[in-house]
Amino acid sequence: MSKNVDTIRVFLSDVSEEMKSTQDFLSKILVRAGMEIIFLNANYEEIDDEILTNRILDEVKKADCTIHILGHSYGKIIQNKKQTSLSEFQFYVAQNYQKENVISKIFIWYPQDLIDKPLDASQEDFINSVRNNISSNMVYSNHESPVVFVEDLRSIMLSDKKEIKDIKDTDIFFIYNELDEDEAHEIIELVSDIADVTKLGIVQSSPDDYMTFIANQMTKTKLLVIYFNRTSDWATHFVQQVWNKTGGASSQTPILFLGDLETETNENKNIAIPNVNSMMLSAELMPLEIKVHLDAIKN
Amino acid sequence: MEKKICPYPGLRPFTENESIFFKGREVHIRQIIRQLEEKKFVMITGASGDGKSSLVYAGVIPNARAGFFRAKFSNWLITDFRPERSPLQNLARTISQHLELDAAFVEEELGYGFSALTSLYKESKFYIDYNSEKWINASKEEQKKMKQSASNLFILADQFEEFFTNSENFSNNKPSANAYTTINLLLETARIASEADLPIYIAFTMRSDYISQSVAFKGLPEFIGFSQFFVPRLKRNELQQIIEEPAILSGGKVSKSLSEKLINDLPNGFDQLPLLQHIMNRLWKVADDGNQELNLLHLAKIAGMPSKILKAEDRENFDAWLLEIEDFRQVYYDKPMLTNVLNTHANILYEKSFDYFSQNIDWAKQNITKADAQLIIKIAFKSLTKIDEGRAVRNRITLREITQIINVPHISYEIVCGVMNIYRLQDSTFVRPFINDEDIATQYLSADDTFDITHEALIRNWKYLQEWEAEEMDNLSNLKDFQIQLNRWKDNNKADGFLLAAGALAYFEDWYNKSKPNKYWIAKYDMNAFSKEEKLENAEILSSEIVEFLQASRKYLLALKRKQQRLRTILLIAALIIIVTLSGVAFLANTARKYAETQAVLIEQQKKKAEKQKEIAEDQKEIAIKATELAEEEKKRAELNAYEALVAKLLSDSAKTDAQKMRALAELSSEYAKKEAENAKLARDKAEEMRLLSENERKIAESERERANVLSYLAMAQSLALKSKQNYNDKQVNLLLAYQAYKFNKDYGGSEQDPEIYKALNFAILNSGEKNIIPLEKENFTNMSLNGLITLVSKHGKLQKYDFNGGKPSVSKTLSSKIPVNSSYVLDAKYAIIGYEDKTAYLWDYENNQVEKFPDYSDYIRGAIKLSNSTIAISDRGPALKIWSFDQKKPKLIIEIVFEERINDFVFVPKKNMMFAACNNGNIIGIDLDSYEKKNISTKKNRATAIAISPDQSLLAVGYSNGVIDVFTVSDKITFKTSIYASSAGVSNLVFDENSSTLAIATDDERINLYSVTDFEASPITISDHEQNVKKLSIKNNRIYALCYDSSLRFWELSLKNYVEKVKSLITRDLTTEEWNKYIGEEIKR
Incomplete structure (x- = not known):
């Protein structure tokens, strides 16, 4: 989700006593960086685990991300079943929430100047557990400067991927260069009889943001076909850049890279990249080849 | 399993082919492309190592080729070049290749500058002029074909700073004609492309620290101001x-x-x-x-x-x-x-280079040793770098030039190539050109092939190379110093007065013999000449002048020495003459005195003789008067006789005057001689006094010299101690240097517990592979106690006893509980107190495996001490000390003594029957165990974190969170003795040794300091090789034992002497003469 600075809301988790001043300092910086801070307002001493979990969840849900500051002492243990500190309890609630809500992010800050200080045994176990279980939407920062930490947080929150709009599901996403337009249209016409096709002709001088469109369309496509006849130089680089920006070997959408065999310059244009099937075929065989690949994916 | 392609290129930049793996720069690529689309030109600047080249090669260019760059045509001609030593030729080469034109023709055309490049492009088959008749008259099919082959032109000058760093391009702050034309051509091309909207795009990449030098090229600063992209720091x-x-x-x-x-x-x-x-x-x-x-x-x-x-x-x-x-x-x-990664990798290659050469290079002679191989690497890398304004930078150099600088007859360029190949492999890519695994021919290079360090990151992060560069910097600085002296000598017609003085001569001769600067090395630093031939010619002249200047200086000094020797001989003779003269004067005075005395005697005799003659004359006068009376004839004879008598009298009177004068003279001479004798005596006394004074001064000087000698040996001991802590290939060197440091220190009266010597010996032992960790079973230990054995209690409730060599525990008992142990205290050979994470606490008779819970107890235990066979004191996180009895084995609370704040540590002093508590608010409180009354001993602002009593119960030490330790004397009263500042980090542990002579202090910055109790002001021994904070510190049998936070148990000798014995047992050889001369000095006798 794309955000403005003004709208970033941060849940600031509880800290042990010796980190209160650090937490206070950080909260002032967050405010000056234009963020809204959410604290837990609950008398946790007197409530049971379930109620406490729900109260924390209520606050976490209001936020775009959570911040957890780690110090060298474990902090006061609350009277819950696991006998954990409030900060650890809050961390696990946020973590469980994040597992199901990938948009939410967790920022852990363990300032560099504290790293060499001796830890409470319980705190050491907690930190080791956090450090060894960092997941994709978590950031574990050791930067000594709270300003840098907040800068990092802001740039990460603002760099979230753009929302996908106006993209429809399709079987085949067919891309070609405008210089091969005539040949490409013949193939697309044949393939359209057997599958849904979304086509894209690349015009070098066009101001369109092709890459954003391609990256988004790829998420709704079963097979990407990149076709070329007389534009092999363009095509070999184009397929590589598309591969680079759409997940490469780990992408869910394979790429079929098709060159016209009858054009002499295409002789050695096969490329070997994982998740890309590269073939030089005569134009009439191409629809069939595309169908074979699509069927293999569907099955 | 299919082998995956490694998507990380290592030290080298990404190539265009690797753009598929180039990530994290999408925004920057888009920004540069936008600038190029709008302005046709961009200067990409940034710090070294921020990926400028990768950004263009793996970002901008592939995106352009892939169509993500708005331009006239679909295809791209990418003409890239580096200025190197001949920028115009390099630009011409890439342009002729891509425009498919004759190279000589292109070079000639480009030499005219200005619009030459745009003309070549516009006239080539890659450009379409849509207004030309050729296009207008072409059929649609022909037009399509023309469009399919039309290409935009992208010109990249990578590493633009080479226009400034290569003296062939830029010398004495002036660009060469070749460089100037190249830049004129590129800037004019950009200007024309922008004005005529030609699809030509020009990009430069340059290190930002060279921006200020761009003013040397007319128009360049304006273009940089017009379109620059500073590569941003990565988020x-x-x-x-x-x-x-x-x-x-x-x-x-x-x-x-x-x-x-x-x-x-x-x-x-x-x-x-x-x-x-x-x-x-x-x-x-x-x-x-x-x-x-x-x-x-x-x-x-x-x-x-x-x-x-x-x-x-x-x-x-x-x-x-x-x-x-x-x-x-x-x-x-x-x-x-x-940063270890790069350093370690480069070092591993250095260590393995010889084996790699022997096993893989069959096309070069195998007549070198491992030392030769490492020398080749050292000189090759020194040659591949150069000093530019005090910093090391890359220096492209041919294989032939490296071989010439090495200048060892049996080392050919093939051998140099073979040895250096390990740094060119695909796995390392530290030096270009790289070896292509699929093309065996790339292993072998010709003598004129150029080597280049892939990235300056290697220079800044490989420690060996940094050492070599420091050496290179010294050599260069010596050469420059020497040249100043040499030029002064030459400018003054090679006059003797401008030759090197003795000290300078010795210094430069030593430098010359060690570094052997040959003409090829000298040529590398010639910044005045443009061509290689000129540089070599200059270097040859300088090389022979160096030899001439050194020889002339030596010859002159020898002549001067001989002259001085002659002068010394003359002075010696003159001194002898003066001595003889002075003796002569005294002798003459004496002789004159004796002569005067003799003369006085003679005068007296003559006076007597004259008086006698007078008497005779008187007699004769009387006879004459009598004769007058007697005879007239006799009268004249009588008068004659009288006259004769008168004459005789006159003569006699004259003799008398002479005698008187002689006597006066004699008296004066005598007086003079006397005075001279007195003067001689005074002079002798003065000389004696001077002699005594000089003797005294000589003795003082001798004593000072002795003292200076002692100090120099002690300084040498300190210096060797430091040297011994460096990394040497042969660890014997560390041992030998540490031992020699100890010997010098001992022989010349250094401290018996000198901290640096202690550290050196300790380091040398550990460095030789000896371990100071006692092997224990893998457990997370919470506490330790040392009595006859080492007793440890683990987080899982396991109590183990080990002997002091570790290994298998002799006793291993487990107090079964699923709750982890929070803290443990071994009271004696029978009892331990175990505190669990659930805040319960137990008294464990581990001998009989019986356990009793402390009733009504709910907190983490932070300290426990046995006061007697039936009482114990326990502290926890609350502000109280609790004393328990366990007469009937069941713990029973006797009293709870309450304080203002929690107690961090406490000790029991039996002779006073008192406990002393270190409190969190900085108070030190004494508790009388008879009356349980509290008495404030001391108050401070910082937290009191540790307390210890010496075994003889005479000293009490208290450590604070600000690293200060207060020491008190314990007698009838507790009296403050002194304060020590151990560290800026807090004190975690204090312990005295068994003789109460050493105080060991563990601080939270992973150090242990050892202070002598008799001299707290002396520098402490600091131990830091454990790199861990200490949970528990103990001393037993003159060894310090530390249970660290990683559960390792480490030890160190308390006495330096024990380390010496250990070092001696590890030494297997003596220092060689070469090592002695290198590390200690030739002038120091063994």
Whole structure:
């Protein structure tokens, strides 16, 4: 989700006593960086685990991300079943929430100047557990400067991927260069009889943001076909850049890279990249080849 | 399993082919493309190592080729070049290749500058003028074909700073004609392309520190101002993409823990990206070529890592792996850090170069030794760098030139190539040109092929190369100093007065003999000449002048010495003459006195003789008067006789006057002689006095010389102690230097517990492979007690006893409970107190395995001491001390003594029957165990964190959170004795040795300081090799034992003498003469 600075809301988790001043300092910086801070307002001493979990969840849900500051002492243990500190309890609630809500992010800050200080045994176990279980939407920062930490947080929150709009599901996403337009249209016409096709002709001088469109369309496509006849130089680089920006070997959408065999310059244009099937075929065989690949994916 | 492609290029930049793995720079690529689209020109600047070249080669160019660059045509001609030593020729070469034109023709055309390049492009088949008749008259099919072959022209001048760094291009702050024309051509091309909207795009990449020099080229600053892109610092999320996404693209994975660790630990500033890419490349290989998820364990294996950071299951794996690697590599893991990776990698290649050469290079003679191979690497890398304004930079150089600088007859350029190949392999890529695994011919280079260090990050992060560069810097600085003296001599017609003085001559001769500067090396630093031939010619002249100047200076000094020797002889003779003269004067005075005395005697005799003659004359006168009366004839004879008598009388009177004068003279002479004698005596007395004074001064000087000698040996001992802590290939050198440091220190009266000598001996022992860790079973130990044995209690409630060699425990008992132990205290050979994480506490008779719970107890125990056979004192996190009895084995609370704040540590002093508590509010409180009355001993603002009583109960030491230790004397009263400042970090442990002569202090900055109780002001011995904070510190049998936070039990000798014996037992040889001369000095006799 794309955000403005003004709208970033941060849940600031509880800290042990010796980190209160650090937490206070950080909260002032967050405010000056234009963020809204959410604290837990609950008398946790007197409530049971379930109620406490729900109260924390209520606050976490209001936020775009959570911040957890780690110090060298474990902090006061609350009277819950696991006998954990409030900060650890809050961390696990946020973590469980994040597992199901990938948009939410967790920022852990363990300032560099504290790293060499001796830890409470319980705190050491907690930190080791956090450090060894960092997941994709978590950031574990050791930067000594709270300003840098907040800068990092802001740039990460603002760099979230753009929302996908106006993209429809399709079987085949067919891309070609405008210089091969005539040949490409013949193939697309044949393939359209057997599958849904979304086509894209690349015009070098066009101001369109092709890459954003391609990256988004790829998420709704079963097979990407990149076709070329007389534009092999363009095509070999184009397929590589598309591969680079759409997940490469780990992408869910394979790429079929098709060159016209009858054009002499295409002789050695096969490329070997994982998740890309590269073939030089005569134009009439191409629809069939595309169908074979699509069927293999569907099955 | 299909081998995955490594998506991290290592130290070298990404190539265009590797753009598929280039991530994290999408925004910057778009910005540069936008600038080019609008302005046709961009100057890309940034710090060294921030990926400028990669940004263009793997970002801008592939995106342009792929169509993500708005331009006239679909195809691209990418003409890239580096200025190197002949920029115009290099530009002409790439233009002629891509425009498919004759090279000589293009070079000639471009030599005219201005619009020459645009004309060549517009006239080529790659450009379409849509207004031309050719286009208008062409058929649609022909037009289509023309469009399909039309290409935009992209000109890239990479490493633009070479226009300034190569003296062929820029010398004495002036550009060469060749360089000037090239830049004129490029800027004019950009200007024309912009005005005429031609599809020509020009990009330069340049290190930002050369921007100010661009004013030397007319028009260049204006173009930089017109369109510049400063490569920004990478944001956290961009770094994350650079780390994680290439692996994903290649079908691999990077663990999030590793990714975050790398981002947190990466150094800021220079070299961030090349170091990161190199680390990722190494990680990929360690992780089975990406078949395993890249994780922290892999990082630990290439950079080292405190094992507490690793997952429990990885720790054992890592420790076992660490034990197996070669000795020379072990040391690199002592201080885990990311910059270790490059340094370690380069060192491994250095160590293995000879074996690689012997086993793989069959086309070069195998007549070199390992030392030769390492010398080749050293000189090759020194040649591949040069000093530019006090910093080391890359220096492209041919194989032939390197071989010439090495200048050893049996080392041919083939051998140099063969040895250096290990740095050109695909796995390392430290030096260009790289070896292509699929083309065996790339192993072998010709003498004129050029070597180049891939990235300056290597210069800044390889420690050996830094040492070599420091040596190079010294050599260059000596050459420049020498040249100043040489020129002064030449400018003054080679006059003797401008030759080198003795000290300078000795210094420069020593430099000359050691560094052997030959003409090829000298030519490398000739910044005045443009051509290579001219440089060599100048260097040859300088080389022979150096020899001439040294020889002339030596000859002159020898002549001067001989002259001085002659002068000394003359002075000696003159001194002898003066002595003889002075003796002569005294002798003459004496002689004159004697002569005067003799003369006085003679005068007296003559006077007597004259008086007698007078008497005779009187008699004769009387006879004459009588005769007058008697005879007239006799009268004249009588008168004659009288006259004769008168004459005789006159004569006699005259003789008398003479005698009187002579006597006066004699008296004066005598007086003079007397005075002279007195003067001689005074002079003699003065001389004697002077002699005594001089004797005294000589004795003082002798004593001072002795003292200076002693101090110089003590300084030498300190210097050797420092040297012994450096890394040498042969660890015997560390041992020998440490031992020699000890010997000098001992022989010349240094302190018996000198901290530096102690550290040197300790280091040498550990460095030789000896361990100071007692092997124990893997447990997370909470506390330790030393009596006859080492007793430890683990987090799992296991009590183990070990002898002092470790190994298998002689006793191992477990108090079965599923709750982890929070703290433990072994009271004696029978009892221990165990506090659990659930805040319960138990008294454990582990001898009989009986356990009793402390009733109504609910807190974490923070201290426990046995007061008698039936009472114990316990402190917890509350502000109280609780005294319990356990007469009937069941603990029973006797009294709870309440304080203002919690107690961090406390001790029992039997002779006063008192306890002393160190409180969190800085108070030290004494508790009388008869009356349980409290007495405030001391108050401070900082937290009192540790307290200890000496075994003889005479001293009480208290440590505070600000690193200060107060020492009190314990007698009838508790009296403040002194304060010590041990560290800026807090004090965690204090302990006295068994003789109450040493106080050991553990502080939270992973140090242990040893203070002598008799002299707290003396510098302490500081121990820091454990690199851990200490949980518990004890001293037993003159050894310090520390239970560290990683559960390792380490020990150190208390006395330096014990280390000496250990070092002696490890030494297997003596220092060689060469080593002695190198580390100690030729002038020091063994």
